[in-house]
Each structure stands twice: as C-alpha cells, then as structure tokens.
Amino acid sequence: MTKHGFLLATLVLAGAALPIGPVTAATPEEEQAAFQAYFKQRFPNVPEDEFKNGTYAIDPVTRENWEAIEEFPPYENAISQGETLWNTPFADGQGYADCFPDGPAIMGRYPHWDRERGLVMTLPLALNACRTAHGETPLKYKKGPIADLLAYIAFESRGQITQVEIPEDDPRALAAYEQGKRFYFARRGQLNFACGHCHLATSGARLRTETLSPAYGHTTHWPVYRSDWGEMGTLHRRFAGCNEQVRAKAFEPQGEEYRNLEYFLTYMNNGLELNGPGARK
Amino acid sequence: MITTKRGDGYGLAAGVLAALLPLGAAWSETPDRAQALAGIEAAEAARQRADSVGGEWRDTAAMIARARELAEAGRYPDAIELADQAKRQGELGYDQALGEQNADFPAYVLDRSR
Known part of the structure; x- marks a missing residue:
C-alpha cells in the first residue's frame, strides 16, 4: 500500500469509528452550549478567548510560526x-x-x-x-x-463579539439553522466524511503535517490569507475547499447550502471575539 | 482429401466457415461506439440524480468527460470502464445523500452536557 493509500485507509477507518448520527432533539441553545462545552473539555488548557485563533490556540509549534507571520501580516x-x-x-x-x-x-x-x-x-x-x-x-x-x-x-470590526440570533418568531430561521446543521454533520464525498469528523472528535490530531483545527473558532477570523492559496480567500472558498478534500462536489459560494452552514457554524461560535482578517497555513 | 473432387472441397470449406461463424460473432462483440455512448449516458443520468440531492462527488463529472474523450478516440472498452465507474459514483453519491439527510449532532457531543 502506498503512503497515500495508507493515509486514506486510516482516515476512512477513523471516520467509520466516529459515528455521527441523530440523537434526541435539542434546541439551538442547548446544542450551542454542548458544542462549546465539548471543546472546553477537549482542550482544558486553552482559555476560552483563545479559540478564535484556531489551530494556533492548541498547537504551540505552529503558533510560534504564526506569531512571526503576524509581525508582517500578509493580509x-x-x-x-x-x-x-x-x-x-x-x-x-x-x-x-x-x-x-x-x-x-x-x-x-x-x-x-x-x-x-x-x-x-x-x-x-x-x-x-x-x-x-x-x-x-x-x-x-x-x-x-x-x-x-x-x-x-x-x-x-475587530473586537466585536459573535452574536448570531435565531429569531423564535420566524420558523424559517430555525429551518435554515437546521439545514446548516445537517450539512455540517452529513457524510459526503467519496471519502464519506462529514465536516464534524475532522473538526470535532479528531480536532487537534495530525493529518500529515497539519493539525486539525477545532470547529470552535472557525468563523471568527475571515477573510484569511492562506499560505496554501498564496492569497486572500473567503469563508465560502474554504467551505468549498473542504468539500473537495473529501472528494465531494463543492457547492456555489453564497448559495443556500453554504449560507445556512455559515449561519449554523457562526451561531455555534457565539461569544467569541472577531479577529479577522487572519493568516493561516 | 487430396483426391476429393473440387465440389466436395467447396462443401467442406463452407462447413468449416459455418462452424466458425458463431465463434466469429463472439469475437466481434468488442464494445462499439454505440455501447460506449450508452454507458456514458447512463453515467451522466446517475450523476445528475446524485446532484439533484446534493450528493454528487467531486470527480464524477470529470470522469464522464474523460470517458467521452476516450469514446471519441475510439477507445470504447476504456470509455465504458470509466463510464461504469462514474455511474457507480453517481449511485453511491445519491444513496449517501439520502442516507445522511437527517444527520445531526453526534451523541458524544450532546450527551456530555446532559
């Protein structure tokens, strides 16, 4: 088996071992509390206001490089x-x-x-x-x-706080949130991975030379200068890239799928400070 | 046989040919353009069905495009093989999307808070 094949097999096995399935219904508030509590338990040494820095909140080596980059920000x-x-x-x-x-x-x-x-x-x-x-x-x-x-x-806008609301008097808003949530946890693509597979239970793990970032903090710092891109890009560009990495066809940026996904994911990040634009690998 | 009359030789040749005809027909069943195009059409239908539920995979359309190129180049067996793979991707993507339409928080996240 080639190195690449071995990596894929490992990923697929990891995905299979992390079932993402429906549990009993909860309100968005309960889900947000559970989501944030999960990451605080998973990374107990990371101060809450550090999660906005993504991988650099949990990986001291890459953080050192990032801090050096931030001295002359590429954005x-x-x-x-x-x-x-x-x-x-x-x-x-x-x-x-x-x-x-x-x-x-x-x-x-x-x-x-x-x-x-x-x-x-x-x-x-x-x-x-x-x-x-x-x-x-x-x-x-x-x-x-x-x-x-x-x-x-x-x-x-730096310093503003993420504060997405889901108005209770308009069921269409809750429906959009639910659609975004389903998108986040749905397996897709040839690799059969959901967004959550990489950014919940395996966040902090290594994928080749990369550290998988926690979902808590994913929406705070956009747009981003990614070294991999060599230029600036938007959140929906990243969504599309992630989908393609699991070998799914990407959706249109600013289409309903990604806008609802952004709604759900940003709601999960309520309370975190906005610190964009950012620099990432 | 050497002393056989000419007429008998023709008869023998005709018999041999008759015996070989079915075998020849089997040899000629290598895929042709029509079969390749049918396979590509089936793959495209499966891709569109997967796309209709948001389940299309990344490479399916490219595989179909490549299969078309192979068919145009006369490489029908290769075109059919690739089209069949693309069709299978379409079928799997469709089933995957339907199976995931109620995806939700995993228990290992929600249960911790209860």
Missing part, C-alpha cells in the same frame, strides 16, 4: 485595497457607506436572518446587494475584491 495589502474600494464611489455617485451607514465596522452583524427576504444574509451577499442596487456588477465570492473589502471591514 495588510488586502486591508488597504479594501479601504480604497469602500471609499470609491459607484458610477451613480453613491457608495458602500450609503448602503451601510454604520460601516465599515459591521462584521458582527452578519450572518443574520433576513426576515424580509426569507434567507440567511451574509456580509458578502449584502455587499453585492448594495452593488447591484446601485447598478454595479456583483463581485465574485471566493477571492479578489470581495476578499479585500471583507478584510477592511473585518479589520475595522
């Missing part, structure tokens, strides 16, 4: 370019500030349930809605100018 250009974009008027003379009068520090308001549209509104979707309302073409969602804009907004 600085993106912040500058994003600021320029934010302040550049559209063809009609209006700009982002007209759509988001409290901006640019608005990252903490997203994602949220948009009662009027009946969908999960993410910040990239809102930015493009602003653009199209003013006659501009929408930006692509994975990288490029959208990531720059998000980097600037994230930087200005």
